[in-house]
Amino acid sequence: MENLGQENNPRSTPSFPGDPPGETSAPKLPPGLTQEPDPDPFLDIVIDALHNLDPSVQGTFLQKFLASFINTTLSENESITHWQAILHRRNDLARQVGRPVSFRTAAVDYFDQSPLLRNHILVEYGELKRLRHTATTDPLTGLYNRRFFQECLVRELNRSTRYASHLALLMLDLRSLKTVNDTYGHPTGDEVLRRVGRACVETVRGSDIPCRIGGDEFAILLPETERRSAEGLAERIVAKFEEDAKPLVPKVGLGLDYGVASCPIDGEDEGRLFEAVDRSLYANKNLAYGQKEARAAAGPTRPEVRPAHLERPPTPTNLTLPPETAAAHPEGVLPPARAREPLQMAGAAGQHRRPARSSERIPFQKTQGLALLHLGCSNKLARVLDLSLGGVGLLVDEGADFPGTFNARLRVPFLPRAEFTLHRVYSLAAAGDKRRIGCSFTPVVKPASAATEAA
Numbered sequence: 001m002e003n004l005g006q007e008n009n010p011r012s013t014p015s016f017p018g019d020p021p022g023e024t025s026a027p028k029l030p031p032g033l034t035q036e037p038d039p040d041p042f043l044d045i046v047i048d049a050l051h052n053l054d055p056s057v058q059g060t061f062l063q064k065f066l067a068s069f070i071n072t073t074l075s076e077n078e079s080i081t082h083w084q085a086i087l088h089r090r091n092d093l094a095r096q097v098g099r100p101v102s103f104r105t106a107a108v109d110y111f112d113q114s115p116l117l118r119n120h121i122l123v124e125y126g127e128l129k130r131l132r133h134t135a136t137t138d139p140l141t142g143l144y145n146r147r148f149f150q151e152c153l154v155r156e157l158n159r160s161t162r163y164a165s166h167l168a169l170l171m172l173d174l175r176s177l178k179t180v181n182d183t184y185g186h187p188t189g190d191e192v193l194r195r196v197g198r199a200c201v202e203t204v205r206g207s208d209i210p211c212r213i214g215g216d217e218f219a220i221l222l223p224e225t226e227r228r229s230a231e232g233l234a235e236r237i238v239a240k241f242e243e244d245a246k247p248l249v250p251k252v253g254l255g256l257d258y259g260v261a262s263c264p265i266d267g268e269d270e271g272r273l274f275e276a277v278d279r280s281l282y283a284n285k286n287l288a289y290g291q292k293e294a295r296a297a298a299g300p301t302r303p304e305v306r307p308a309h310l311e312r313p314p315t316p317t318n319l320t321l322p323p324e325t326a327a328a329h330p331e332g333v334l335p336p337a338r339a340r341e342p343l344q345m346a347g348a349a350g351q352h353r354r355p356a357r358s359s360e361r362i363p364f365q366k367t368q369g370l371a372l373l374h375l376g377c378s379n380k381l382a383r384v385l386d387l388s389l390g391g392v393g394l395l396v397d398e399g400a401d402f403p404g405t406f407n408a409r410l411r412v413p414f415l416p417r418a419e420f421t422l423h424r425v426y427s428l429a430a431a432g433d434k435r436r437i438g439c440s441f442t443p444v445v446k447p448a449s450a451a452t453e454a455a
Helices: 044-053 055-072 075-095 103-112 125-136 144-162 177-184 184-201 227-248 268-300 323-328 448-454
Strands: 168-177 209-212 217-224 256-265 344-345 350-353 368-375 378-388 393-397 405-411 418-430 432-441
Touching: 044 055, 055 125, 055 144, 144 168, 144 209, 144 217, 144 256, 144 268, 168 184, 168 227, 168 268, 168 378, 177 184, 177 209, 184 209, 184 217, 184 227, 217 227, 227 256, 256 268, 268 368, 268 378, 368 393, 393 418
Parallel strands: none
Antiparallel strands: 168 217, 168 256, 209 217, 344 350, 368 378, 368 405, 378 393, 393 432, 405 418, 418 432
8 A cells, every 4th residue: 555645756656566667657648748737736635645644544544535436435445446446547548638637537537437426526625634634533532543543653662762762651541431421421421521632632732642542541642751741741631631520520530540651661662661551550540549448438527637736636556666765655655746856767877867847747547648659660559647847657568678769649638749759767667567657758840851841
């Protein structure tokens, strides 16, 4: 199919199997006659459209294009065969009359001699563009369809490898679509899907490729984009969608889960990239599910946070205290934060003391906070025990290896979704083969170039 629209100067002269080597099927004019420009650019328009399509889509395009002539449906292979035959007929007619023949004339003459012609219609250029749009677009959301996504993924992976550039794959999964259909009906479910498409289109850049690849699954190809910028884009899409769609279905816990993979960090081929994006997607799904379960267990009431001058929040009681601290406080209750002895921490330059706490600690007893920890190539879930201004207490499995500094995404009721850099300050044994990790945190600051790129 590579030769469907092949041209040689000065006019489009496609070559076909059976032509002598080095020659094309261009019309041979009688002596004394010169080749005049074809006043009908219709063939050029069609060939330009074919050139802009991937070979695997050309058959689909020709199938729809020729159906507009003969008002019947052909297979893709039949459409390619008729297309080539029309071009042969055009060249034959040009030789016979001694002048160029338009594509319309050749097509009408060809189909007029076949039983396929029914109410022949000449297609305008606008209709031609519409046919191309239909072959590559999802009709409900207006995003690109799965076939176009597969073609672009292969092309962008090759380009990323060839030019050593970044490519991010963002997957979005719509949560509770079946519940929306069952509760509000399928027309409302369709409107929810359209609003996902709107959120994507209004957020991505012109070079990004947003696609709907399944019933409730969406994918966006982000050329020249690193992982962190892709995650920022995903958060903006999620926020825009939830703001737009949740009022439409207030009885359903609607949401978007996302996963991100980056080429070449997570893989340079399609298979590895999909494995990485699936891992990221399911980690975020588990995080959202844990937060939902915590809200359900907490009930309709929000946890009460008292002002610092009225009452100090209680310290979690499930910690195993160091021997020297337990001997000083046999009742098992630690003194207030400002009066507590700072813990001794071993560092590269010797012993360092953790400074006394300068703000109150908010415990999470009636509602559960969760944290997704980014530890190198893996992610781990941890429970947030309490939170203070610039500090957080995490409950993790005993024996887990944590670096001194790592990134994490915190999900607690009163904090916006954001990523933080955590600095491990102390570690205490806790009950049930668990360990409390105390960290200070600062928001992750994106480089100016990455922020500009994501915008």
